Amino acid sequence: MNKGELHVHLNGLVSTDVIRGLLVRDRSELPSGFDLERDLNILKPADSLSSYLKPWQVLRLIPKSKSCLRVIVESAFLNLKSQNITFVEIRNSVIYLALLNNISVDEALCWLVTEIEEVSEKYKIQAGLILTVSRGDYAPEHLRALLGAYEKLGKPNAIVGLDLAGNEEIVSPAETGSLFLQAKDKYGLKVTIHAGETGRIENIISAVDEFGADRIGHGTAASKSVEVMALLKKRDICIEVCPISNRLTNAVNEWESHPVIDFIDHKVPFVICSDNPSIHSSSLTEDYLEFFCETNSSQHLCNMYENQKKYSFIRGLCGN
Numbered sequence: 613m614n615k616g617e618l619h620v621h622l623n624g625l626v627s628t629d630v631i632r633g634l635l636v637r638d639r640s641e642l643p644s645g646f647d648l649e650r651d652l653n654i655l656k657p658a659d660s661l662s663s664y665l666k667p668w669q670v671l672r673l674i675p676k677s678k679s680c681l682r683v684i685v686e687s688a689f690l691n692l693k694s695q696n697i698t699f700v701e702i703r704n705s706v707i708y709l710a711l712l713n714n715i716s717v718d719e720a721l722c723w724l725v726t727e728i729e730e731v732s733e734k735y736k737i738q739a740g741l742i743l744t745v746s747r748g749d750y751a752p753e754h755l756r757a758l759l760g761a762y763e764k765l766g767k768p769n770a771i772v773g774l775d776l777a778g779n780e781e782i783v784s785p786a787e788t789g790s791l792f793l794q795a796k797d798k799y800g801l802k803v804t805i806h807a808g809e810t811g812r813i814e815n816i817i818s819a820v821d822e823f824g825a826d827r828i829g830h831g832t833a834a835s836k837s838v839e840v841m842a843l844l845k846k847r848d849i850c851i852e853v854c855p856i857s858n859r860l861t862n863a864v865n866e867w868e869s870h871p872v873i874d875f876i877d878h879k880v881p882f883v884i885c886s887d888n889p890s891i892h893s894s895s896l897t898e899d900y901l902e903f904f905c906e907t908n909s910s911q912h913l914c915n916m917y918e919n920q921k922k923y924s925f926i927r928g929l930c931g932n
């Protein structure tokens with residue numbers, strides 16, 4: 613089956629072997645007790661979101677050069693190719709790339725856009741980049757830096773959207789939402805917000821009302837409220853459902869049925885995505901299988917490619 617991928621983080625898509633090889637080659641100093649054989653993958657439900665995020669303790673140590681970034685992007689696209697993915701929206705928080713390499717945010721964004729454009733062309737996979745901003749005090753500052761770089765680079769077509777991610781308990785400064793809205797208005801960038809992954813339904817409502825979300829990442833908490841599901845349906849806001857990730861982060865506990873069943877019942881739009889497939893030692897195909905196990909619905913999988921095109925932020929895909 614041809615597929616589209618609308619929610620995947622660059623570092624979570626790169627093969628674990630490649631990550632391990634780069635860390636060893638660069639003699640990166642690992643956090644004490646971090647086992648490169650054991651701790652780069654999450655294969656069973658984590659005790660908490662922070663233990664799920666353990667691989668990022670070392671993922672944030674790479675790439676330490678432009679050539680290393682190339683290796684990472686190549687590995688990511690090879691993995692997409694193996695899944696018959698014809699278009700992808702890749703997320704990355706470019707700020708850490710700038711800090712790690714001691715370069716400006718402008719230069720870091722230029723590196724990333726260049727590599728994605730070249731490798732996308734090489735593997736004939738249409739690609740868009742979503743700029744991820746982390747929740748917290750620095751969210752407005754980081755977003756301004758990213759948008760400044762976007763302007764300086766001449767608003768590359770490869771950049772298609774903005775994303776807010778990170779600990780949902782953390783409140784970001786009030787202006788963050790209006791900055792997202794302004795970016796939508798001024799540049800036509802689309803918005804997706806990681807919201808409602810850890811039960812906070814109010815984050816879904818604020819994603820829609822304050823950030824102008826076009827899509828919601830995970831959104832598992834939406835199933836708790838008929839009103840919120842009606843809101844998402846009415847505004848045609850698509851939920852990025854990541855079945856394997858949701859089980860491994862415990863966003864959906866093992867004794868619960870997956871909320872996607874409620875999304876189907878209430879006709880809330882959704883697409884299946886993989887989030888961090890290499891961390892899960894998995895793939896988008898396995899997320900489709902997990903979805904089938906949860907729902908017994910093959911019809912939604914048959915329609916998935918058209919649905920992914922419809923809700924993609926990449927312009928010019930047929931169907932959107």
Ligand SMILES: [Zn+2]
Pocket residue numbers: 619621806829887
């Ligand atoms: Zn995610």
